[in-house]
Amino acid sequence: xxxxxxxxxxxxxxxxxxxxxxxxxxxxxxxxxxxxxxxxxxxxxxxxxxxxxxxxxxxxxxxxxxxxxxxxxxxxxxxxxxxxxxxxxxxxxxxxxxxxxxxxxxxxxxxxxxxxxxxxxxxxxxxxxxxxxxxxxxxxxxxxxxxxxxxxxxxxxxxxxxxxxxxxxxxxxxxxxxxxxxxxxxxxxxxxxxxxxxxxx
Amino acid sequence: xxxxxxxxxxxxxxxxxxxxxxxxxxxxxxxxxxxxxxxxxxxxxxxxxxxxxxxxxxxxxxxxxxxxxxxxxxxxxxxxxxxxxxxxxxxxxxxxxxxxxxxxxxxxxxxxxxxxxxxxxxxxxxxxxxxxxxxxxxxxxxxxxxxxxxxxxxxxxxxxxxxxxxxxxxxxxxxxxxxxxxxxxxxxxxxxxxxxxxxxxxxxxxxxxxxxxxxxxxxxxxxxxxxxxxxxxxxxxxxxxxxxxxxxxxxxxxxxxxxxxxxxxxxxxxxxxxxxxxxxxxxxxxxxxxxxxxxxxxxxxxxxxxxxxxxxxxxxxxxxxxxxxxxxxxxxxxxxxxxxxxxxxxxxxxxxxxxxxxxxxxxxxxxxxxxxxxxxxxxxxxxxxxxxxxxxxxxxxxxxxxxxxxxxxxxxxxxxxxxxxxxxxxxxxxxxxxxxxxxxxxxxxxxxxxxxxxxxxxxxxxxxxxxxxxxxxxxxxxxxxxxxxxxxxxxxxxxxxxxxxxxxxxxxxxxxxxxxxxxxxxxxxxxxxxxxxxxxxxxxxxxxxxxxxxx
Numbered sequence: 045x046x047x048x049x050x051x052x053x054x055x056x057x058x059x060x061x062x063x064x065x066x067x068x069x070x071x072x073x074x075x076x077x078x079x080x081x082x083x084x085x086x087x088x089x090x091x092x093x094x095x096x097x098x099x100x101x102x103x104x105x106x107x108x109x110x111x112x113x114x115x116x117x118x119x120x121x122x123x124x125x126x127x128x129x130x131x132x133x134x135x136x137x138x139x140x141x142x143x144x145x146x147x148x149x150x151x152x153x154x155x156x157x158x159x160x161x162x163x164x165x166x167x168x169x170x171x172x173x174x175x176x177x178x179x180x181x182x183x184x185x186x187x188x189x190x191x192x193x194x195x196x197x198x199x200x201x202x203x204x205x206x207x208x209x210x211x212x213x214x215x216x217x218x219x220x221x222x223x224x225x226x227x228x229x230x231x232x233x234x235x236x237x238x239x240x241x242x243x244x245x
Numbered sequence: 246x247x248x249x250x251x252x253x254x255x256x257x258x259x260x261x262x263x264x265x266x267x268x269x270x271x272x273x274x275x276x277x278x279x280x281x282x283x284x285x286x287x288x289x290x291x292x293x294x295x296x297x298x299x300x301x302x303x304x305x306x307x308x309x310x311x312x313x314x315x316x317x318x319x320x321x322x323x324x325x326x327x328x329x330x331x332x333x334x335x336x337x338x339x340x341x342x343x344x345x346x347x348x349x350x351x352x353x354x355x356x357x358x359x360x361x362x363x364x365x366x367x368x369x370x371x372x373x374x375x376x377x378x379x380x381x382x383x384x385x386x387x388x389x390x391x392x393x394x395x396x397x398x399x400x401x402x403x404x405x406x407x408x409x410x411x412x413x414x415x416x417x418x419x420x421x422x423x424x425x426x427x428x429x430x431x432x433x434x435x436x437x438x439x440x441x442x443x444x445x446x447x448x449x450x451x452x453x454x455x456x457x458x459x460x461x462x463x464x465x466x467x468x469x470x471x472x473x474x475x476x477x478x479x480x481x482x483x484x485x486x487x488x489x490x491x492x493x494x495x496x497x498x499x500x501x502x503x504x505x506x507x508x509x510x511x512x513x514x515x516x517x518x519x520x521x522x523x524x525x526x527x528x529x530x531x532x533x534x535x536x537x538x539x540x541x542x543x544x545x546x547x548x549x550x551x552x553x554x555x556x557x558x559x560x561x562x563x564x565x566x567x568x569x570x571x572x573x574x575x576x577x578x579x580x581x582x583x584x585x586x587x588x589x590x591x592x593x594x595x596x597x598x599x600x601x602x603x604x605x606x607x608x609x610x611x612x613x614x615x616x617x618x619x620x621x622x623x624x625x626x627x628x629x630x631x632x633x634x635x636x637x638x639x640x641x642x643x644x645x646x647x648x649x650x651x652x653x654x655x656x657x658x659x660x661x662x663x664x665x666x667x668x669x670x671x672x673x674x675x676x677x678x679x680x681x682x683x684x685x686x687x688x689x690x691x692x693x694x695x696x697x698x699x700x701x702x703x704x705x706x707x708x709x710x711x712x713x714x715x716x717x718x719x720x721x722x723x724x725x726x727x728x729x730x731x732x733x734x735x736x737x738x739x740x741x742x743x744x745x746x747x748x749x750x751x752x753x754x755x756x757x758x759x760x761x762x763x764x765x766x767x768x769x770x771x772x773x774x775x776x777x778x779x780x781x782x783x784x785x786x787x788x789x790x791x792x793x794x795x796x
Contacts (some may be wrong), residue, residue, distance in 0.1 A: 045518070046528045046545045048418040049640060053533050055649040113532050121535035123647060212576035 060127055064134045071138040074145060074195055094158075095179070107141050109133035165196070166203035168211065172222055180230040189227055250406070251399060252777040254413065255391045258382055258462050259355045263313040266465040267355055268297065269477075269687045270458040271311065271387070274394045275299050277451040280307070280449045283341045287514055294331030298339060298348075306348040307359045310333055312599040315356035321365065325352070334375060353382040391455060396423035398433040398452040403545030405432060409460070417463030420544075420640060421476040426460055427707035430483040433457075436490070450484055454501060456461040470516035471548045475511055479707075481505040481750065485743040486705035502747065509753055517567065520549060525575060525661055533647075540643050547590035549575075550597050551752035557600055558777045559749040569601045583642035584633030586759035592671065592767060593752055596774045599675075609672070613680045616668040623662045631658035661716055663760065664738040666693030667767040669719070673732035674771060678725055685723065692716045693742035695763045701741040704761055748773050753786040 069076055084087050089102035111133040113121065153159050158177040162170045171194075181190040196204070211219065248272035272282045275605075279302030287297045295308040316325055333350045357365070360380060370378035370552060382390075408425050433453045435441055443447070457480040458465075481502065488498050509655060515638045519525070525545055529538055549567075557563035576594055581587060595611040623631045633642055635653070644650045672681050681688075694716040696709060703709035729756065737745065744751060744766075751770050755762050 045419065045469055046525060046541050047420060047469055048541060049537055049643050050416045050418045052537070052640070052643050052647060052649055053531065055644070056533050056647055059649065115530070118529035118532060119532050119538065121532055123533065123536050125535075126532050161567055 056123065060123075060130060063127060064130050064198075067131050068134050068138045068141070071135055072142045072145075074142060077193065078145070101234065105144050107137050107144070109137040166200050166207060168208050168219060171204070172219070172226060175223065175226050180227065180234065182231055182234050186228070186231045189230070252388060252392050254410075255395065256384070256388050256460065258413070258459050259387060259391070261466055262462050263466065264296070264311040264355070265511075266313075267387070267458070267463055267505055270391060270394075270455045272297060272299075272388065272504050273307075273451050273454040273458075273501060274390050276504065277394045277448070277741055278302070281341075282500060282504060283339055285511070288510055292666065293329045293335040293337070294333075295337065298337055298342075300341070302633070305339060306342055307351055307531045308337060308348045309351045309353055312352070312354040313356070314354070316352075316354055316358045317358055318361045321359075322361040327364075329379060333374065333379065336793060339529050347377065349380060350377060350384060350544075350568075351380045351408075353387070355384050355387060357383055387688070394448075394451050395455045396639065398435070398449065398456060403430075409456070413462065414461035415463050417467035417469055419459050419464075419469075421464055421479075423475075423479060423638065423707065426457070426476060426479055427483070429456060429460060430480060434487045435481060436483075436487060439491075441491075441749065443494060443497060444495075446487065446491060446493045450487065450493075450498055450501050453480060453484060454505065468519075470512045470514065470519065471545050473512040474516070474548045474552075474753065475757055477505055477509045477512065478750075478753040481509070481756065482657055482757060484743065485638070485750075486702050487726050487744055487749075490700070490702035490703065506747070510552070510555070513548065513555075516545065516549055518521050520545065520575065521567070522570075523666055526578070529533070536647060537643060539579065539581045540583060540646075541542050542575070543581045543583065543590065544579075544588060544639055545645070546575050546579035547587075547593060550590065550593045551756050553597050554593055554752040555749045557597075558751065558773055560639060560780060565601070569598070572601075572776045573615075577735070582615055582618055582632065582696065583639060583646070584635065584637055585619070585662065586633070586635040586638060587642075588619070588632075588668065589755050589759040589762050591615055591633065592664075592667065593755060595671070596771060600778055602773060609675065609677055609680070611683075612668050612671050612675075613677065616665065616672070616680075616684060616688075617762060619662050619665050619668070620691060623658060623660065623665075623691055624687075625690055626658035628771040632662070634658055635663050635762070660690070661692045661694045664762075666695070666717075666719075667762070667764045669693075670732040670764050670768055671771065673725075673728045676729075681728070682725075689721045691721055692718045693764070695796050696761060697763070704741045704744070704758070709761075732768065735772055736765050737769065739765060740769060744769075 058141065083102075086204075089104075091097065092099045111129050113126070113129075126180075156229065160170065160173045160177050164170065164174070175192075179190050182188055183190060193202075208216075250382075261300060266284060268745075269625065272285060275282055275297075280299040282299045286297070293308075294310055296311040297309040299307045299309070310328055312325065314542060329350065329352060332352075336345065337348050338344070352366075366379055366381065408429055412422060412425050412429065430453055431437075433456045434449045435445070446762075457476065461473055461476040464476065482496060484502060484505065487493060525542060528541060529535060534541075553564050553567070576598075582591075591611050591614075593677075595608060598608045598611065611766065619632060633645070633654070634656070641650070642656070645654070648682040665688065669681065694714060696714050697712050698704055698706075698709040699711035700709075701712055744754060755766075
């Protein structure tokens with residue numbers, strides 16, 4: 045055999061895999077916000093939900109992408125060529141992962157019954173309905189709500205911001221007052237929930 | 246006290262190696278036992294059934310047939326038996342042995358001989374072969390012999406074991422780690438022990454060859470000829486180092502050096518065959534090979550070039566066995582100026598192509614081209630991309646090119662070069678005045694650096710400690726006559742005596758120690774090659790040196 049550089053090749057493999065993984069993460073911002081838990085043993089993950097206590101089994105989805113290289117092109121392939129082709133495949137996979145994640149979230153919210161349907165999702169009023177629908181935690185006091193994250197298409201976010209800025213002072217004060225009322229209720233629910241976390245006889 | 250670890254390591258090495266892998270250490274064991282090894286067959290060459298011929302200390306002539314793996318009944322019947330008949334029956338024809346001298350026949354294997362075969366050999370020894378019975382050496386006996394010969398050096402510290410095992414288990418597809426191999430050899434040769442007895446030196450040389458063989462066994466098993474050539478050149482260099490340092494009497498090392506040089510030639514012959522079989526052209530098997538192939542070819546073609554020059558220097562007519570029509574495309578495919586160590590390879594290529602004697606200016610470009618590159622790249626100004634100095638090998642260059650360096654190099658390489666002076670010398674020796682005149686203003690901005698050890702034996706050490714690194718700017722105004730006079734001046738006395746005694750090693754020294762190649766070394770190498778050509782190794786009218794013969 046003609047002398048080779050196996051250690052360099054291993055290193056390139058590692059760097060490229062990391063590059064592709066980073067690319068996937070940066071292409072799927074929603075997934076970056078989700079915690080990661082590895083299952084190190086066993087075939088299935090059996091769990092119950094915190095709120096209802098229902099038992100469930102995690103349904104793992106396999107995501108992959110295929111990139112093929114013809115041996116006749118090895119002679120002329122450069123490292124950037126290979127990386128570009130891998131990244132293209134990775135981006136397709138990232139899109140698929142994101143789509144699956146949104147489907148899973150939709151299924152979970154449907155099941156929990158806290159789906160808010162609106163013909164105008166950029167309406168500030170919808171924000172209050174969403175806040176009403178979800179569980180809100182607090183960091184110990186009413187003044188420190190752990191506000192949920194809003195995930196939406198960038199154009200929807202921009203439209204929502206535009207409409208909020210367009211509110212009159214009166215409309216804005218009314219919006220904030222109703223928001224505070226909702227949070228007051230949420231705080232009461234939070235205190236009730238937390239008070240339930242106790243040992244009793 | 247038996248060293249079980251060493252025994253197990255040697256046994257493990259024997260199991261994974263093939264007959265070619267243990268030929269050199271087996272021959273060295275014979276030398277250590279007092280034999281004179283007078284012949285080793287080239288790879289795959291079957292010469293009268295004898296892979297190896299030796300004369301024992303009592304004058305007994307021995308012929309050996311070396312096999313890899315177990316001798317099964319089927320293998321014995323179909324392959325080995327007929328070869329043994331030749332081994333036993335055909336007389337040894339060799340200038341060192343009087344015609345008609347009887348010989349002892351020995352079958353050697355790094356595996357086992359099956360019971361049925363052992364029985365068959367015993368029966369034959371008791372009947373038809375009674376006059377000259379076949380002797381056998383199997384794995385267990387080989388392990389014993391190797392352990393005995395290796396016992397001059399036993400790794401005693403965990404760090405020694407670790408270094409040895411890292412070499413032993415290294416991926417055989419790459420280069421052998423030069424730093425680790427050199428450290429191992431310095432330990433095995435007991436290089437710092439000034440009071441060792443001569444007999445101990447002899448045992449250390451044997452142990453160095455054996456441990457060196459264990460260390461490169463991965464590369465040998467992978468038939469990675471380039472890595473083996475580099476590593477055995479380094480082992481040879483270190484034996485020279487010991488001999489030169491302590492003036493070891495020749496009778497204690499000559500046979501070992503012959504074996505080492507023979508092993509380099511054997512691996513180089515394997516490389517040539519492999520390249521001729523098309524594997525140099527067709528080596529891309531993985532997606533990263535598109536980027537790495539030019540480096541792999543550069544190393545392979547430089548090694549082949551060193552071999553061809555070595556053959557030329559020792560007047561072996563096979564030096565021209567690969568014609569220029571084949572060499573030129575190989576050269577082009579393996580042309581990469583990845584660092585100043587690559588310049589040394591280009592110097593060798595220049596000398597080889599000159600030996601074929603084309604008057605083409607393109608041959609001179611093999612010198613002028615890299616000179617221009619260095620002058621541009623190593624300029625003292627910011628902005629150039631200086632070439633790696635010859636202290637950085639091709640693996641570092643590959644890592645640099647692929648962004649896989651573990652840590653930054655930390656040197657700028659600006660304003661000086663380790664090869665600019667020797668390129669100027671060669672161009673002056675080959676009357677290339679116009680090229681030098683055009684480049685002279687730029688040349689005066691770059692100082693030529695080289696290491697000049699105070700002790701000659703340090704030429705062969707991976708990193709010398711004595712002496713100095715000198716760095717000289719050429720005069721801004723230079724006389725052409727004076728430049729040529731200097732370029733033609735060779736100080737032979739300043740070169741190590743082993744390089745003078747073994748001129749065929751010069752090209753291999755150049756690729757294994759590119760950082761120790763000086764202007765004086767290159768002038769001497771050029772002169773040596775020129776003498777070999779005028780001694781009649783050239784082929785036909787094509788091979789007269791052109792205007793390129795200034796001496």
